[in-house]
Amino acid sequence: MSVLDPKKTLKNLRKKGFVDSFNHSKDHKYLELFHNNKLVCYTKISHGNKDIGDPLIKQMSFQCKLDKDEFMDLAKCPMSEEEYIELLENKGYLK
Amino acid sequence: MNKIDLNKGIYLQIEGELGKYNSIPINFFVKFAQEFQELVNSIAQYDLPSDEPIDLANFHVELTDFKQGSAIPKFAFSQRIENLTSMHWKVHRQKVSETFEKLIEISNSGDYYELENIYPEPVKRNPIVERLYNFTNSFGNSPVSFVDFTDTDSTPKPIYKINRFKSNVKQKLITEIKEEEQEKKKVDEGYGKIKTTTSKTGRKRNQVVSFYNKDNIKLEFAPEIVNTEDRTYYLNYPLRSLFEKEDDFFVIQNEMLSIIGTGSTEDEAEKNFFEEFDYVYQRFTSLKDEHLTQNNQFIKTILKQIVKKIE
Numbered sequence: 046m047s048v049l050d051p052k053k054t055l056k057n058l059r060k061k062g063f064v065d066s067f068n069h070s071k072d073h074k075y076l077e078l079f080h081n082n083k084l085v086c087y088t089k090i091s092h093g094n095k096d097i098g099d100p101l102i103k104q105m106s107f108q109c110k111l112d113k114d115e116f117m118d119l120a121k122c123p124m125s126e127e128e129y130i131e132l133l134e135n136k137g138y139l140k
Numbered sequence: 141m142n143k144i145d146l147n148k149g150i151y152l153q154i155e156g157e158l159g160k161y162n163s164i165p166i167n168f169f170v171k172f173a174q175e176f177q178e179l180v181n182s183i184a185q186y187d188l189p190s191d192e193p194i195d196l197a198n199f200h201v202e203l204t205d206f207k208q209g210s211a212i213p214k215f216a217f218s219q220r221i222e223n224l225t226s227m228h229w230k231v232h233r234q235k236v237s238e239t240f241e242k243l244i245e246i247s248n249s250g251d252y253y254e255l256e257n258i259y260p261e262p263v264k265r266n267p268i269v270e271r272l273y274n275f276t277n278s279f280g281n282s283p284v285s286f287v288d289f290t291d292t293d294s295t296p297k298p299i300y301k302i303n304r305f306k307s308n309v310k311q312k313l314i315t316e317i318k319e320e321e322q323e324k325k326k327v328d329e330g331y332g333k334i335k336t337t338t339s340k341t342g343r344k345r346n347q348v349v350s351f352y353n354k355d356n357i358k359l360e361f362a363p364e365i366v367n368t369e370d371r372t373y374y375l376n377y378p379l380r381s382l383f384e385k386e387d388d389f390f391v392i393q394n395e396m397l398s399i400i401g402t403g404s405t406e407d408e409a410e411k412n413f414f415e416e417f418d419y420v421y422q423r424f425t426s427l428k429d430e431h432l433t434q435n436n437q438f439i440k441t442i443l444k445q446i447v448k449k450i451e
Contacts, residue, residue, distance in 0.1 A: 066423070075419060083433045086398075087423070089416075100389040100402035104412070107393070107400045140434045 049097040146237040149216035156282035159211035172278035179271040186264040198229040250303040262315035368418040
Protein backbone atom coordinates (compact mmCIF):
# COMPACT_ATOMS: atom_id res chain seq x y z
CA MET A 46 0.00 0.00 0.00
CA SER A 47 1.29 3.46 -0.91
CA VAL A 48 0.61 6.68 0.95
CA LEU A 49 1.38 10.31 0.27
CA ASP A 50 1.40 13.27 2.59
CA PRO A 51 -1.31 15.64 1.28
CA LYS A 52 0.45 18.87 2.17
CA LYS A 53 3.78 17.82 0.68
CA THR A 54 2.02 16.47 -2.40
CA LEU A 55 0.12 19.73 -2.89
CA LYS A 56 3.31 21.70 -2.52
CA ASN A 57 5.18 19.47 -4.95
CA LEU A 58 2.43 19.53 -7.56
CA ARG A 59 2.38 23.32 -7.43
CA LYS A 60 6.13 23.24 -7.99
CA LYS A 61 5.51 21.14 -11.12
CA GLY A 62 3.22 23.75 -12.63
CA PHE A 63 -0.19 22.87 -11.21
CA VAL A 64 -2.32 25.83 -10.16
CA ASP A 65 -5.34 25.97 -7.89
CA SER A 66 -8.67 25.78 -9.66
CA PHE A 67 -11.62 28.01 -8.83
CA ASN A 68 -13.70 24.85 -8.59
CA HIS A 69 -13.45 22.79 -5.45
CA SER A 70 -15.50 20.40 -3.37
CA LYS A 71 -16.06 20.17 0.38
CA ASP A 72 -13.35 17.56 0.85
CA HIS A 73 -11.04 18.19 -2.07
CA LYS A 74 -9.09 20.91 -3.79
CA TYR A 75 -8.75 20.85 -7.58
CA LEU A 76 -5.47 21.62 -9.31
CA GLU A 77 -5.03 22.31 -13.00
CA LEU A 78 -2.08 22.20 -15.35
CA PHE A 79 -1.93 24.66 -18.24
CA HIS A 80 0.63 24.58 -21.02
CA ASN A 81 0.77 27.33 -23.61
CA ASN A 82 -2.39 28.75 -22.03
CA LYS A 83 -4.26 25.49 -22.66
CA LEU A 84 -5.73 23.26 -19.98
CA VAL A 85 -3.88 19.97 -20.24
CA CYS A 86 -5.12 18.09 -17.19
CA TYR A 87 -6.46 18.48 -13.71
CA THR A 88 -6.36 16.52 -10.51
CA LYS A 89 -7.80 16.74 -7.07
CA ILE A 90 -6.25 16.37 -3.69
CA SER A 91 -7.86 15.90 -0.30
CA HIS A 92 -8.02 18.70 2.25
CA GLY A 93 -6.68 18.05 5.70
CA ASN A 94 -3.87 15.97 7.10
CA LYS A 95 -5.12 12.52 6.28
CA ASP A 96 -2.63 10.59 4.17
CA ILE A 97 -3.50 10.06 0.53
CA GLY A 98 -4.13 6.34 0.11
CA ASP A 99 -4.25 3.98 -2.86
CA PRO A 100 -7.71 4.94 -4.17
CA LEU A 101 -6.85 8.64 -4.51
CA ILE A 102 -3.33 7.86 -5.76
CA LYS A 103 -4.90 5.76 -8.51
CA GLN A 104 -7.27 8.60 -9.35
CA MET A 105 -4.60 11.31 -9.31
CA SER A 106 -2.21 9.22 -11.46
CA PHE A 107 -4.90 8.74 -14.11
CA GLN A 108 -5.84 12.42 -14.06
CA CYS A 109 -2.19 13.47 -14.38
CA LYS A 110 -1.84 11.09 -17.38
CA LEU A 111 0.78 9.02 -15.59
CA ASP A 112 1.12 5.50 -14.33
CA LYS A 113 1.40 5.01 -10.59
CA ASP A 114 5.20 4.90 -10.42
CA GLU A 115 5.53 8.00 -12.57
CA PHE A 116 2.99 9.82 -10.45
CA MET A 117 4.78 8.86 -7.23
CA ASP A 118 7.93 10.38 -8.73
CA LEU A 119 6.03 13.52 -9.63
CA ALA A 120 4.38 13.82 -6.23
CA LYS A 121 7.51 13.05 -4.23
CA CYS A 122 9.73 15.28 -6.34
CA PRO A 123 12.26 13.19 -8.30
CA MET A 124 10.45 14.11 -11.52
CA SER A 125 10.97 17.75 -12.47
CA GLU A 126 8.42 19.98 -14.17
CA GLU A 127 10.45 19.79 -17.40
CA GLU A 128 10.55 16.02 -17.31
CA TYR A 129 6.83 15.89 -16.66
CA ILE A 130 6.05 18.23 -19.56
CA GLU A 131 8.33 16.18 -21.82
CA LEU A 132 6.51 13.04 -20.79
CA LEU A 133 3.12 14.59 -21.54
CA GLU A 134 4.47 15.82 -24.87
CA ASN A 135 5.65 12.31 -25.74
CA LYS A 136 2.29 10.88 -24.82
CA GLY A 137 0.57 13.38 -27.10
CA TYR A 138 -1.35 15.31 -24.46
CA LEU A 139 0.01 18.78 -25.25
CA LYS A 140 -1.41 19.22 -28.76
CA MET B 141 -24.31 -70.26 -7.55
CA ASN B 142 -26.54 -67.26 -7.69
CA LYS B 143 -29.99 -67.63 -6.27
CA ILE B 144 -31.32 -64.47 -7.84
CA ASP B 145 -30.35 -63.04 -11.20
CA LEU B 146 -31.48 -59.73 -12.61
CA ASN B 147 -30.75 -60.99 -16.11
CA LYS B 148 -33.32 -63.73 -15.81
CA GLY B 149 -35.64 -61.79 -13.55
CA ILE B 150 -36.39 -61.84 -9.85
CA TYR B 151 -39.68 -62.18 -8.04
CA LEU B 152 -40.48 -59.98 -5.11
CA GLN B 153 -43.25 -61.17 -2.84
CA ILE B 154 -45.05 -58.40 -1.00
CA GLU B 155 -47.26 -59.62 1.78
CA GLY B 156 -49.16 -58.06 4.64
CA GLU B 157 -51.26 -54.94 4.31
CA LEU B 158 -49.73 -53.90 1.02
CA GLY B 159 -50.27 -57.13 -0.88
CA LYS B 160 -53.33 -58.56 0.81
CA TYR B 161 -55.64 -57.97 -2.16
CA ASN B 162 -53.21 -59.67 -4.56
CA SER B 163 -52.52 -56.29 -6.07
CA ILE B 164 -50.29 -53.31 -5.42
CA PRO B 165 -51.42 -49.68 -5.12
CA ILE B 166 -49.87 -47.71 -7.94
CA ASN B 167 -48.31 -45.10 -5.65
CA PHE B 168 -46.50 -47.78 -3.61
CA PHE B 169 -45.46 -49.61 -6.73
CA VAL B 170 -44.00 -46.47 -8.28
CA LYS B 171 -42.15 -45.66 -5.07
CA PHE B 172 -40.46 -48.99 -4.50
CA ALA B 173 -39.84 -49.57 -8.21
CA GLN B 174 -38.02 -46.26 -8.33
CA GLU B 175 -35.99 -47.11 -5.25
CA PHE B 176 -35.20 -50.48 -6.79
CA GLN B 177 -33.95 -48.81 -9.97
CA GLU B 178 -31.94 -46.27 -7.95
CA LEU B 179 -30.27 -49.05 -5.99
CA VAL B 180 -29.32 -50.87 -9.20
CA ASN B 181 -28.01 -47.61 -10.67
CA SER B 182 -25.90 -46.85 -7.62
CA ILE B 183 -24.34 -50.32 -7.77
CA ALA B 184 -23.49 -49.73 -11.44
CA GLN B 185 -22.13 -46.31 -10.64
CA TYR B 186 -20.03 -47.14 -7.60
CA ASP B 187 -19.27 -50.85 -7.79
CA LEU B 188 -18.16 -51.32 -11.37
CA PRO B 189 -14.53 -50.61 -12.32
CA SER B 190 -14.09 -46.85 -12.54
CA ASP B 191 -11.72 -47.05 -15.52
CA GLU B 192 -14.46 -48.32 -17.81
CA PRO B 193 -17.20 -46.13 -19.26
CA ILE B 194 -20.53 -46.87 -17.60
CA ASP B 195 -23.84 -46.05 -19.25
CA LEU B 196 -26.66 -46.24 -16.73
CA ALA B 197 -29.10 -46.86 -19.60
CA ASN B 198 -27.68 -50.41 -19.71
CA PHE B 199 -29.15 -51.08 -16.27
CA HIS B 200 -32.77 -50.11 -16.79
CA VAL B 201 -35.06 -52.52 -15.00
CA GLU B 202 -38.54 -53.46 -16.19
CA LEU B 203 -41.59 -55.18 -14.78
CA THR B 204 -41.77 -58.49 -16.64
CA ASP B 205 -44.39 -60.53 -14.82
CA PHE B 206 -46.88 -60.42 -11.97
CA LYS B 207 -48.14 -63.35 -9.94
CA GLN B 208 -50.75 -63.49 -7.27
CA GLY B 209 -50.32 -65.05 -3.84
CA SER B 210 -50.05 -61.74 -2.07
CA ALA B 211 -48.50 -59.54 -4.75
CA ILE B 212 -45.49 -60.88 -6.63
CA PRO B 213 -44.07 -58.63 -9.33
CA LYS B 214 -41.09 -59.78 -11.34
CA PHE B 215 -38.29 -57.43 -12.38
CA ALA B 216 -35.48 -57.96 -14.84
CA PHE B 217 -32.95 -55.94 -16.80
CA SER B 218 -34.55 -54.39 -19.85
CA GLN B 219 -34.25 -56.39 -23.06
CA ARG B 220 -34.80 -53.29 -25.20
CA ILE B 221 -31.88 -53.18 -27.59
CA GLU B 222 -31.99 -49.38 -27.85
CA ASN B 223 -30.99 -49.18 -24.19
CA LEU B 224 -27.77 -51.10 -24.66
CA THR B 225 -24.49 -49.38 -25.26
CA SER B 226 -20.77 -50.22 -24.83
CA MET B 227 -19.02 -53.51 -25.38
CA HIS B 228 -19.17 -54.69 -21.82
CA TRP B 229 -22.82 -54.33 -20.99
CA LYS B 230 -23.30 -58.07 -20.47
CA VAL B 231 -20.34 -58.34 -18.11
CA HIS B 232 -21.43 -55.20 -16.28
CA ARG B 233 -24.98 -56.45 -15.87
CA GLN B 234 -23.72 -59.72 -14.47
CA LYS B 235 -21.51 -57.91 -11.96
CA VAL B 236 -24.30 -55.58 -10.91
CA SER B 237 -26.66 -58.50 -10.47
CA GLU B 238 -24.14 -60.34 -8.30
CA THR B 239 -23.56 -57.29 -6.13
CA PHE B 240 -27.30 -56.76 -5.85
CA GLU B 241 -27.60 -60.30 -4.54
CA LYS B 242 -24.82 -59.65 -2.02
CA LEU B 243 -26.72 -56.65 -0.70
CA ILE B 244 -29.94 -58.62 -0.48
CA GLU B 245 -28.07 -61.38 1.40
CA ILE B 246 -27.03 -58.74 3.92
CA SER B 247 -30.60 -57.56 4.21
CA ASN B 248 -31.67 -61.18 4.70
CA SER B 249 -29.19 -61.56 7.56
CA GLY B 250 -30.24 -58.23 9.05
CA ASP B 251 -26.58 -57.40 9.70
CA TYR B 252 -26.30 -54.18 7.75
CA TYR B 253 -22.97 -53.36 9.42
CA GLU B 254 -21.49 -55.87 7.00
CA LEU B 255 -21.72 -53.09 4.40
CA GLU B 256 -18.74 -51.47 6.09
CA ASN B 257 -16.61 -54.53 5.25
CA ILE B 258 -17.77 -54.72 1.66
CA TYR B 259 -17.40 -51.00 1.11
CA PRO B 260 -14.62 -49.69 3.35
CA GLU B 261 -14.40 -46.47 1.30
CA PRO B 262 -17.11 -44.00 2.35
CA VAL B 263 -17.23 -42.52 -1.11
CA LYS B 264 -18.71 -45.81 -2.37
CA ARG B 265 -20.41 -46.93 0.81
CA ASN B 266 -22.45 -43.79 1.45
CA PRO B 267 -24.54 -43.84 -1.75
CA ILE B 268 -25.03 -47.62 -1.61
CA VAL B 269 -26.15 -47.43 2.03
CA GLU B 270 -28.56 -44.60 1.20
CA ARG B 271 -30.08 -46.47 -1.73
CA LEU B 272 -30.33 -49.79 0.05
CA TYR B 273 -31.95 -48.07 3.03
CA ASN B 274 -34.47 -46.34 0.79
CA PHE B 275 -35.28 -49.54 -1.06
CA THR B 276 -35.69 -51.78 1.98
CA ASN B 277 -37.86 -49.18 3.70
CA SER B 278 -40.07 -48.44 0.72
CA PHE B 279 -42.59 -51.17 1.62
CA GLY B 280 -43.69 -49.76 4.95
CA ASN B 281 -44.32 -52.57 7.45
CA SER B 282 -45.27 -55.16 4.87
CA PRO B 283 -43.13 -58.33 4.88
CA VAL B 284 -41.17 -58.62 1.64
CA SER B 285 -39.08 -61.48 0.28
CA PHE B 286 -37.33 -62.44 -2.90
CA VAL B 287 -38.94 -65.68 -4.02
CA ASP B 288 -38.80 -68.16 -6.87
CA PHE B 289 -41.01 -70.76 -8.41
CA THR B 290 -40.22 -74.25 -9.54
CA ASP B 291 -41.53 -75.58 -12.81
CA THR B 292 -43.93 -77.88 -11.05
CA ASP B 293 -45.00 -75.78 -8.10
CA SER B 294 -46.82 -72.46 -8.24
CA THR B 295 -46.17 -71.82 -4.58
CA PRO B 296 -43.52 -69.11 -4.07
CA LYS B 297 -40.34 -70.44 -2.50
CA PRO B 298 -38.63 -67.85 -0.26
CA ILE B 299 -34.99 -67.09 -1.04
CA TYR B 300 -34.14 -63.87 0.78
CA LYS B 301 -36.18 -61.91 3.26
CA ILE B 302 -35.83 -58.16 3.39
CA ASN B 303 -35.22 -57.09 6.95
CA ARG B 304 -35.78 -53.59 8.20
CA PHE B 305 -32.80 -51.29 7.85
CA LYS B 306 -32.91 -49.12 10.94
CA SER B 307 -32.25 -45.44 10.67
CA ASN B 308 -29.65 -45.37 13.48
CA VAL B 309 -27.70 -48.17 11.76
CA LYS B 310 -27.73 -46.24 8.52
CA GLN B 311 -26.43 -43.13 10.30
CA LYS B 312 -23.52 -45.11 11.73
CA LEU B 313 -22.63 -46.43 8.29
CA ILE B 314 -22.65 -43.03 6.63
CA THR B 315 -19.33 -41.26 6.98
CA GLU B 316 -18.88 -37.58 6.33
CA ILE B 317 -16.55 -37.13 3.40
CA LYS B 318 -14.07 -34.32 3.79
CA GLU B 319 -12.21 -33.80 0.59
CA GLU B 320 -8.51 -33.17 0.88
CA GLU B 321 -8.92 -30.19 -1.37
CA GLN B 322 -10.86 -28.42 1.36
CA GLU B 323 -7.70 -28.15 3.39
CA LYS B 324 -5.87 -26.55 0.52
CA LYS B 325 -8.54 -24.01 -0.25
CA LYS B 326 -7.90 -21.95 -3.32
CA VAL B 327 -9.60 -18.62 -3.29
CA ASP B 328 -10.48 -17.03 -6.60
CA GLU B 329 -11.96 -13.59 -6.79
CA GLY B 330 -14.33 -12.73 -9.54
CA TYR B 331 -17.59 -11.20 -10.54
CA GLY B 332 -20.91 -12.92 -10.71
CA LYS B 333 -24.14 -12.53 -12.55
CA ILE B 334 -26.65 -12.81 -9.71
CA LYS B 335 -30.26 -13.82 -10.10
CA THR B 336 -32.39 -12.54 -7.23
CA THR B 337 -35.75 -14.13 -6.57
CA THR B 338 -38.21 -12.72 -4.07
CA SER B 339 -40.66 -15.04 -2.34
CA LYS B 340 -44.24 -14.11 -1.52
CA THR B 341 -43.12 -13.29 2.00
CA GLY B 342 -40.54 -10.86 0.62
CA ARG B 343 -37.55 -13.04 1.39
CA LYS B 344 -34.80 -12.56 -1.17
CA ARG B 345 -32.60 -15.33 -2.45
CA ASN B 346 -29.50 -14.68 -4.52
CA GLN B 347 -28.17 -17.24 -6.91
CA VAL B 348 -24.93 -16.95 -8.83
CA VAL B 349 -25.88 -17.59 -12.43
CA SER B 350 -22.44 -16.96 -13.94
CA PHE B 351 -19.01 -16.40 -12.48
CA TYR B 352 -16.33 -14.39 -14.19
CA ASN B 353 -12.75 -14.50 -13.08
CA LYS B 354 -11.44 -11.11 -11.99
CA ASP B 355 -8.54 -11.31 -14.42
CA ASN B 356 -10.74 -11.85 -17.41
CA ILE B 357 -13.55 -9.41 -16.98
CA LYS B 358 -14.36 -5.83 -16.22
CA LEU B 359 -17.93 -4.93 -15.49
CA GLU B 360 -19.85 -2.15 -17.11
CA PHE B 361 -21.15 0.88 -15.26
CA ALA B 362 -23.60 2.80 -17.44
CA PRO B 363 -25.57 5.54 -15.67
CA GLU B 364 -28.17 7.53 -17.58
CA ILE B 365 -28.46 10.11 -14.80
CA VAL B 366 -25.51 11.68 -13.05
CA ASN B 367 -26.39 12.98 -9.63
CA THR B 368 -24.24 15.35 -7.65
CA GLU B 369 -25.01 17.52 -4.63
CA ASP B 370 -25.47 20.61 -6.79
CA ARG B 371 -26.76 19.28 -10.09
CA THR B 372 -28.43 16.38 -11.84
CA TYR B 373 -27.38 15.58 -15.38
CA TYR B 374 -29.80 13.72 -17.63
CA LEU B 375 -27.96 11.97 -20.42
CA ASN B 376 -29.04 11.18 -23.95
CA TYR B 377 -27.60 7.69 -23.67
CA PRO B 378 -25.91 5.60 -20.99
CA LEU B 379 -22.40 6.67 -20.08
CA ARG B 380 -20.71 3.33 -20.60
CA SER B 381 -17.75 3.06 -18.23
CA LEU B 382 -15.68 0.28 -16.73
CA PHE B 383 -16.19 -0.82 -13.17
CA GLU B 384 -13.52 -2.92 -11.50
CA LYS B 385 -12.17 -3.81 -8.11
CA GLU B 386 -8.53 -3.30 -7.41
CA ASP B 387 -6.88 -4.79 -4.32
CA ASP B 388 -9.09 -3.16 -1.72
CA PHE B 389 -10.94 -0.40 -3.52
CA PHE B 390 -13.26 0.18 -6.44
CA VAL B 391 -12.59 2.05 -9.66
CA ILE B 392 -15.02 3.47 -12.21
CA GLN B 393 -13.33 4.75 -15.32
CA ASN B 394 -14.39 6.27 -18.61
CA GLU B 395 -11.39 6.27 -20.93
CA MET B 396 -13.04 8.34 -23.64
CA LEU B 397 -13.85 11.23 -21.30
CA SER B 398 -10.76 10.68 -19.10
CA ILE B 399 -12.98 10.55 -16.02
CA ILE B 400 -12.19 8.35 -13.08
CA GLY B 401 -13.82 7.77 -9.69
CA THR B 402 -12.35 5.65 -6.91
CA GLY B 403 -13.49 4.70 -3.43
CA SER B 404 -13.24 2.08 -0.76
CA THR B 405 -16.87 1.11 -1.49
CA GLU B 406 -18.88 0.93 -4.71
CA ASP B 407 -21.03 3.86 -3.55
CA GLU B 408 -18.01 5.97 -2.75
CA ALA B 409 -16.50 5.26 -6.16
CA GLU B 410 -19.80 6.14 -7.84
CA LYS B 411 -20.15 9.40 -5.89
CA ASN B 412 -16.58 10.28 -6.73
CA PHE B 413 -17.08 9.46 -10.43
CA PHE B 414 -20.13 11.70 -10.56
CA GLU B 415 -18.23 14.56 -8.87
CA GLU B 416 -15.51 14.24 -11.48
CA PHE B 417 -18.07 14.21 -14.27
CA ASP B 418 -19.53 17.41 -12.83
CA TYR B 419 -16.12 19.04 -12.53
CA VAL B 420 -15.07 18.14 -16.07
CA TYR B 421 -18.36 19.24 -17.59
CA GLN B 422 -18.49 22.54 -15.73
CA ARG B 423 -14.85 23.38 -16.21
CA PHE B 424 -14.46 22.35 -19.85
CA THR B 425 -17.64 24.08 -20.97
CA SER B 426 -16.57 27.23 -19.15
CA LEU B 427 -13.36 27.42 -21.19
CA LYS B 428 -13.14 28.46 -24.82
CA ASP B 429 -11.75 25.85 -27.18
CA GLU B 430 -8.54 27.83 -27.63
CA HIS B 431 -7.83 27.25 -23.94
CA LEU B 432 -8.20 23.50 -24.22
CA THR B 433 -5.85 20.97 -25.75
CA GLN B 434 -7.20 18.99 -28.72
CA ASN B 435 -7.90 16.07 -26.47
CA ASN B 436 -9.87 18.20 -24.03
CA GLN B 437 -11.78 19.88 -26.87
CA PHE B 438 -12.85 16.45 -27.99
CA ILE B 439 -14.00 15.60 -24.45
CA LYS B 440 -15.96 18.86 -24.27
CA THR B 441 -17.70 18.08 -27.58
CA ILE B 442 -18.65 14.60 -26.42
CA LEU B 443 -19.91 15.89 -23.07
CA LYS B 444 -22.17 18.39 -24.81
CA GLN B 445 -23.59 15.61 -26.95
CA ILE B 446 -24.16 13.29 -24.03
CA VAL B 447 -25.90 15.71 -21.68
CA LYS B 448 -29.57 16.22 -22.52
CA LYS B 449 -30.42 18.59 -19.67
CA ILE B 450 -29.13 19.71 -16.31
CA GLU B 451 -31.32 20.48 -13.31
